[in-house]
Amino acid sequence: MTKELLLEKTSLIVEKLMNLGGADYDSDKSLTESAIKSGLIARDFGIEEWDWPQGVGLYGLNKLQQFNGKEAYLEFFGNWFETNLEKGLPAANVNTTAPFLPLVDLLDLFGNPVYEDLCKKRADWLMKELPKTKENGFEHVTSAIGNRNAAARHEGQLWVDTLFMAVLFLNKMGHKYNRKDWIAESVHQVLLHIKYLYDKKTGLFYHGWSFLENGNFGEIFWCRGNSWFTFGIVDFIEAFHGHMEEGLKQYLEDTFKAQVNGLVALQSEDGLWHTVLDDKSSYVEVSGSAAIATGILKGIRLGILDDSYKESAEKAIEAVCRNIDSDGTVLNVSAGTGIGMDAKHYKDILIAPMAYGQSLALVALCEALEA
Numbered sequence: 001m002t003k004e005l006l007l008e009k010t011s012l013i014v015e016k017l018m019n020l021g022g023a024d025y026d027s028d029k030s031l032t033e034s035a036i037k038s039g040l041i042a043r044d045f046g047i048e049e050w051d052w053p054q055g056v057g058l059y060g061l062n063k064l065q066q067f068n069g070k071e072a073y074l075e076f077f078g079n080w081f082e083t084n085l086e087k088g089l090p091a092a093n094v095n096t097t098a099p100f101l102p103l104v105d106l107l108d109l110f111g112n113p114v115y116e117d118l119c120k121k122r123a124d125w126l127m128k129e130l131p132k133t134k135e136n137g138f139e140h141v142t143s144a145i146g147n148r149n150a151a152a153r154h155e156g157q158l159w160v161d162t163l164f165m166a167v168l169f170l171n172k173m174g175h176k177y178n179r180k181d182w183i184a185e186s187v188h189q190v191l192l193h194i195k196y197l198y199d200k201k202t203g204l205f206y207h208g209w210s211f212l213e214n215g216n217f218g219e220i221f222w223c224r225g226n227s228w229f230t231f232g233i234v235d236f237i238e239a240f241h242g243h244m245e246e247g248l249k250q251y252l253e254d255t256f257k258a259q260v261n262g263l264v265a266l267q268s269e270d271g272l273w274h275t276v277l278d279d280k281s282s283y284v285e286v287s288g289s290a291a292i293a294t295g296i297l298k299g300i301r302l303g304i305l306d307d308s309y310k311e312s313a314e315k316a317i318e319a320v321c322r323n324i325d326s327d328g329t330v331l332n333v334s335a336g337t338g339i340g341m342d343a344k345h346y347k348d349i350l351i352a353p354m355a356y357g358q359s360l361a362l363v364a365l366c367e368a369l370e371a
Contacts, residue, residue, distance in 0.1 A: 001317055003369060009324050010365045014064060016328030017057055017358035018076055022046020026146065036145060039335025039349045043143070046355065050084045051143055052165050053336065053355045055098025060359025062102040067366045077106055081115065090148035092125050093141040094159075097166040104172045123173040123182055126166055131155075134211045137192050138162050156211035159339065160197050163190060163236075164228040171239050187248065190236060194255055203262030204277060205229050208339045218341040221277040224288035224334065230259060230295030231363070234302065253304050256295075260305065263292055264312045271319030275334055276343045283347070286323045286332045287357040290364040293317055297367040310371075317368045320361050333357030 022045055044053045058080065065073050081103065090096050100122050107116050131139040133156050140159035144150035167189045174182030196209035197216070206216040207225045233256050237244060244252075266277050272284035273292060293316035299305035300313070323331040333356075334349045 001314070001321060001368065005321065006317075006365050006369050009321050010064065010362060010369075012324060012326075012328030013330060013358050013362045013365070014061065014328075016330075016353075017047060017061060017355060017362065018073075020045070020047040020057075020353070020355055020358070022048035022054075030146075037338070037345070037348070039337060039352075043145075044336045044354065045352065047080075048083070050087075050090055050096060050099055052095035052098040052161075055095075055101060055165070057355030057359040058099055058102040060356075060362040062105055063363050063366050066105070067369065071109060074106075074109055077102075078110065085114075088148075090143060091151045092122065092129070093143055093151040094130070094138065094162050094166045095142050097122055097126065097169055098164075101164075101169040101172065104169065104176060107176075119173060120177070123170055123179075126170055127182065127185060130166075133158060135192055136188070137196075137211075138166060138189050140208070154339075157208055157339075158193055158196055158211075159208045160193060160205050160225045160228050163193055164232040167193075168232055168235055168239075171236055175239055175241075186236075190233070190252070198255065198259075202278075203258035203260075205259065217339050218343070218345070220340060220343060220346060222288075222337065222346055223273045223275045223277055223285050224291070224337065226259065226263065226277060227288040227291030227295070227360075230256070230263065231291045231298065232295075234295050234298045234304070237304075238298075238302065256299065256304065260296055260299065260309065264296075264309065267312055267315070271315040271317075272323075272332075273316075275349070276346050279343050279347075281347075282343060283334075283351070284319075284332065285334050286320060286330055287334065287354070287360045289316055290320045290330075290357075290360040293320065294360070294364045294367045297364075297371055301367070301370060313371075314368075317364060320364055324361065328358075329353045330357040330361045 043049050047054055047057050061073050100119055133139050137158050140154045140157050140162050142152045144152045167186050170182050171186035197205045204221040205226050207220055207222045209216055268284055272289040274282045275285040276282040293313050296309050296313040325331055333354050335352055337349050340346055
């Protein structure tokens, strides 16, 4: 992949991302259970609403802004946050914490004490008010369908998604404000999620764990779920700026390497990964594949992985680029995915353009440009 082609694809993606439009919570008030299971939640589509798909979308845009070393999208960010504040933020939960992750990086650029106060309050909320599982895990509380002022409990459940949606934010806030309690809790959450979601035989991660059932639901190795760890854990380690305790660092890096080895072995011939990683009859999925490629490339850049992994990452980047339409739409992205009890659940999730699909492809191409 030439630098020129990567830059061309990046420009297409970002323009589409910022112009995705979107629907709000009210559009979902009459959704059927089958529509919800398939991922047909209007709130999740577009870039305008305050929830996890948009939060991941902003994360990617912020990464591009940092890569370019300019404040090219600051006006967009400002309008986005102001519009949502005027509307009123939805109920606090794990997923609505996602937009705070890019906001932490933007605080100094904005110089707005209101934003700083919001970030501090959300970090404090995670510590004190978010429902906890046994062993003080972050229960994966999500947004209620069709009601922005309510949250949906998943009692006693840990989801791998939580690591990206909430734990990275808490860790970054701890470092920014020298809050050792926030940093310590973020470390605890990472270790707890590894303890209950990591499969020692494959190196892969299950989607979730239930303390009520003492099990990993359908024991499915979901592509995007695994990718939240693949590139999220490298971001987590990087946030310590070389000051992570050596034993902890070795443990996290070893877990990351084991997962990457498992993923590389399951990469499809076309360079992507199947939405159910070990099920070749499931469709290949671009958002998770892009995030996996990002984690591998960043792992190489930071010296965690050696150059032998480049071939796999480059193959994935080429495949991601083939899935960028002429108008910048990132194709073959699965919609929001709840935990399922069998592979069919994941295979039946609909495919549609999503803000996080644009974002995760964008981050992957930025990392490829740095390689």
